[in-house]
Amino acid sequence: xxxxxxxxxxxxxxxxxxxxxxxxxxxxxxxxxxxxxxxxxxxxxxxxxxxxxxxxxxxxxxxxxxxxxxxxxxxxxxxxxxxxxxxxxxxxxxxxxxxxxxxxxxxxxxxxxxxxxxxxxxxxxxxxxxxxxxxxxxxxxxxxxxxxxxxxxxxxxxxxx
Numbered sequence: 001x002x003x004x005x006x007x008x009x010x011x012x013x014x015x016x017x018x019x020x021x022x023x024x025x026x027x028x029x030x031x032x033x034x035x036x037x038x039x040x041x042x043x044x045x046x047x048x049x050x051x052x053x054x055x056x057x058x059x060x061x062x063x064x065x066x067x068x069x070x071x072x073x074x075x076x077x078x079x080x081x082x083x084x085x086x087x088x089x090x091x092x093x094x095x096x097x098x099x100x101x102x103x104x105x106x107x108x109x110x111x112x113x114x115x116x117x118x119x120x121x122x123x124x125x126x127x128x129x130x131x132x133x134x135x136x137x138x139x140x141x142x143x144x145x146x147x148x149x150x151x152x153x154x155x156x157x158x159x160x161x
């Protein structure tokens with residue numbers, strides 16, 4: 001909607017999913033370090049929505065050039081569902097590395113998360129939540145802009161390598 005009265009400046013609310021690029025911080029940095037160390041692949045739990053930084057920038061450019069911005073918030077994802085194992089496999093493939101052992105059972109990961117939290121003084125359940133809780137979103141508002149994302153994590157990392 002209009003926020004600056006007669007100035008004609010409009011506000012668009014954009015809600016991106018977890019943003020990935022070659023040097024993404026937070027959870028994705030943790031996954032990169034995990035792969036760099038050659039540790040076992042995490043279980044296929046904790047599905048999450050993500051979006052490429054390139055697609056987010058393309059959407060923001062489009063929004064800056066349209067005559068009328070959407071009145072409702074726009075949620076952007078690449079339409080895929082990622083879990084820690086898929087993210088790890090994508091990073092390893094981009095690095096030209098192979099997985100050296102099968103994933104450990106999820107109970108081993110949950111125990112390791114509790115131990116890590118205790119050693120680091122983190123709130124109980126914080127690491128387990130980051131690894132195993134679903135965080136999924138649907139794209140909303142992109143159809144009225146005729147916008148489609150172009151990237152998935154694997155293709156993005158492949159082009160970066």
